[in-house]
Amino acid sequence: xGRTLVxxxxxxxxxxxLAISGMTDPARVLGxxxxxxxxxxxxxxVMGAGLAVTSVGxxxxxxxxxxxxxxxxxxxxxxxxxxxLVGGAxxxxxxxxxxxxxxxxxxxxxxxxxxxVFVFVAAMFAAVLAHRxxxxxxxxx
Amino acid sequence: xxxxxxxxxxxxxxxxxxxxSVLLLANGRIAGISGILGRSFFAATGDLGWxxxxxxxxxxxxxxxxxxAPATTALTITDSTPLLVAGGVLVGLGTQIGSGCTxxxxxxxxxxxxxxxxxxxATFMAVAAITVFVxxxxxxxx
Numbered sequence: 106x107g108r109t110l111v112x113x114x115x116x117x118x119x120x121x122x123l124a125i126s127g128m129t130d131p132a133r134v135l136g137x138x139x140x141x142x143x144x145x146x147x148x149x150x151v152m153g154a155g156l157a158v159t160s161v162g163x164x165x166x167x168x169x170x171x172x173x174x175x176x177x178x179x180x181x182x183x184x185x186x187x188x189x190l191v192g193g194a195x196x197x198x199x200x201x202x203x204x205x206x207x208x209x210x211x212x213x214x215x216x217x218x219x220x221x222v223f224v225f226v227a228a229m230f231a232a233v234l235a236h237r238x239x240x241x242x243x244x245x246x
Numbered sequence: 247x248x249x250x251x252x253x254x255x256x257x258x259x260x261x262x263x264x265x266x267s268v269l270l271l272a273n274g275r276i277a278g279i280s281g282i283l284g285r286s287f288f289a290a291t292g293d294l295g296w297x298x299x300x301x302x303x304x305x306x307x308x309x310x311x312x313x314x315a316p317a318t319t320a321l322t323i324t325d326s327t328p329l330l331v332a333g334g335v336l337v338g339l340g341t342q343i344g345s346g347c348t349x350x351x352x353x354x355x356x357x358x359x360x361x362x363x364x365x366x367x368a369t370f371m372a373v374a375a376i377t378v379f380v381x382x383x384x385x386x387x388x
Contacts, residue, residue: 109299123307127318207341
């Protein structure tokens, strides 16, 4: 129960951060990606601040024996570079550039009542589910 | 350059960082949206609740912010269904195949010093910028 409530609070603060920083508006994100147009550097400040704080949080967590609410840290362990990593990032980059939404802002902006956001999120969910079904036997998670 | 809300951007970034840090420190989990979403499907017993709670928190947080600051509800997005479906499918598939998105690779992974996340972030940022360039300055009608 505690972990679920913490996750809800973290999601809420994360979503509020996305909204406050303007990242739930695809126009602003596309403005950042449009380096040849009227470039909008807002995303740099969001990522910079996010990275600064998360770096401290990560360094702190590394010194802890385990998470405050028990269990173990789910640290990603892989360090190899492979075609899936880069290929997936290429596909994601194309989709992000086409619409200006990545997964977090897409879910956060669902509350705006925009049909476009619903269509995007429905397609995203379908693709994620299809990938999970296709790889279900292959991955041990 | 357009009006850049530096203060709001920094505040939002700090909030994203605090949320990611607390999820890690308290629950031991990485705040990567695409990973949390992907593994919600066929989640192991006891592993689903926190994922759904976190994902529901995202729109809830954006909604509450809109109540306090109506300007944050601005949303300008294409209404082309083919573009939205293609974008959604590519983002969904790409983040699952590439094991992360802007949050998991871009914020959490780089903060951890992960080489994989650095390469993934550089790749999707560059490809997204090229995509916008092609759509806006070559095709020019989106």
